[in-house]
Amino acid sequence: MVRGWNMALAVAGLAVLSAVPSATLAQDKMQSDSMKKDDAMQDSMKQDSMKHEDMAPDKNAKALLTGTFHGKVHSTSGRATVYQGADGKKILRLTHFKTSNGPDVHVILVATKDAKDDANFISGNVERIELGKLKGNEGDQNYELPENIDLGKFQTVSIYCERFNANFGAAPLAKF
Amino acid sequence: MNTNQRGWISRNRWILVLIAIPVLAVTWWEFRPEKLFINQKVNEAAPFAASGEPQPIYTGVLEGKAHPTSGRATVYQSPDGKNFLRLSDFATSNGPDVHVVLLKPDEKALGGVAIAGEMDMVELGSLKGNQGDQNYDLPATADLNKYQTVAIYCERFHVIFGISQLEKF
Numbered sequence: 001m002v003r004g005w006n007m008a009l010a011v012a013g014l015a016v017l018s019a020v021p022s023a024t025l026a027q028d029k030m031q032s033d034s035m036k037k038d039d040a041m042q043d044s045m046k047q048d049s050m051k052h053e054d055m056a057p058d059k060n061a062k063a064l065l066t067g068t069f070h071g072k073v074h075s076t077s078g079r080a081t082v083y084q085g086a087d088g089k090k091i092l093r094l095t096h097f098k099t100s101n102g103p104d105v106h107v108i109l110v111a112t113k114d115a116k117d118d119a120n121f122i123s124g125n126v127e128r129i130e131l132g133k134l135k136g137n138e139g140d141q142n143y144e145l146p147e148n149i150d151l152g153k154f155q156t157v158s159i160y161c162e163r164f165n166a167n168f169g170a171a172p173l174a175k176f
Numbered sequence: 177m178n179t180n181q182r183g184w185i186s187r188n189r190w191i192l193v194l195i196a197i198p199v200l201a202v203t204w205w206e207f208r209p210e211k212l213f214i215n216q217k218v219n220e221a222a223p224f225a226a227s228g229e230p231q232p233i234y235t236g237v238l239e240g241k242a243h244p245t246s247g248r249a250t251v252y253q254s255p256d257g258k259n260f261l262r263l264s265d266f267a268t269s270n271g272p273d274v275h276v277v278l279l280k281p282d283e284k285a286l287g288g289v290a291i292a293g294e295m296d297m298v299e300l301g302s303l304k305g306n307q308g309d310q311n312y313d314l315p316a317t318a319d320l321n322k323y324q325t326v327a328i329y330c331e332r333f334h335v336i337f338g339i340s341q342l343e344k345f
Contacts, residue, residue, distance in 0.1 A: 025305050025307050025308045026304040026305030026307070026308040026309065026310040027305075027308050027309060027310075028262075028304070028308075028309055028310045028311040061222075061223060061224035063232070066235060066345070068343050079343070079344065079345060081345075083223060083224070085223065085224065091223045093220075093222065093223065095344075095345070096344055100212070101211035101212070101214060101215055101216060102208065102211055103205075103206070103207065103208040103211065135216075135218045135220070136215075136216040136217050136218030137215055137216050137217075138215050138216070138217045138218070139217045139218040139219045139220075140218070140219055140220050140221075140222075141218050141220045142220050142222075142223050163206065174237055174248075175248065175265060176235070176248065176250075176264075
């Protein structure tokens with residue numbers, strides 16, 4: 001009889017233990033009024049089909065990766081963010097951006113996790129992808145990324161002076 | 177010697193000038209020194225319209241302090257002006273009485289032990305889950321210029337599990 005009670009206690013104890021969750025999971029939606037958002041999106045889709053010609057900007061662009069610039073030799077600051085549009089195209093956008101002006105400055109992606117402020121890419125033999133000439137040393141600007149780019153490999157944006165092989169500033173990208 | 181040299185220079189002045197001009201031009205083109213003083217400003221629009229969706233205004237990566245913590249903390253602004261904090265790809269350890277709070281970056285507790293009642297913080301609520309995406313309303317009075325550090329804070333043991341330094345998006 002005593003043995004039976006012991007068994008019952010043990011079973012009850014096990015039941016309590018397994019009921020206690022080891023982790024609490026939360027899964028909030030982006031917005032509480034997601035219903036309203038859906039409505040709004042349907043509206044905008046209608047609008048898009050109405051005026052198909054004037055290349056309506058992509059409203060469903062999602063931020064994939066983001067990071068902030070560091071650069072001491074040529075003080076560089078701001079944010080780099082990779083967006084993907086609904087059509088799959090990826091764009092790098094620089095915001096709050098500021099660096100020093102210089103000759104032949106380019107925006108590149110390098111296959112490293114981060115780059116030192118005085119990094120020298122050609123001698124380091126680091127793979128890189130050219131995104132174009134720096135449009136301005138101050139202000140918000142966009143650069144198209146090539147299709148099929150492996151952002152798991154090219155993880156750092158660099159403001160790179162081609163002529164002197166100098167890294168003005170770098171922004172390591174992390175998942176947004 | 178000195179007069180000789182001066183004589184040589186004045187005799188060959190035009191040759192020297194002709195050599196100097198391209199040398200100076202190439203040097204200028206190489207270094208473009210005037211760019212030290214001239215800025216080139218641009219202001220491109222975002223590749224997408226700022227539609228009715230909440231826009232990120234601050235973001236930062238979460239890092240562990242007392243316990244391994246990872247993910248991203250982002251402050252969104254809704255079209256109606258309300259701000260909320262969203263934790264995404266979030267994971268920390270579970271614990272008793274864990275809260276999400278905002279601290280000042282120079283908060284003493286970030287360097288050592290938090291002392292009850294001595295922390296200058298903005299309470300956002302109990303942690304909804306130790307894993308997963310979650311939102312917290314920000315009080316309208318919360319000054320994000322001052323309180324720029326998100327902290328996962330165990331009230332019972334005054335331990336900061338993890339933090340994220342918010343930076344402008």
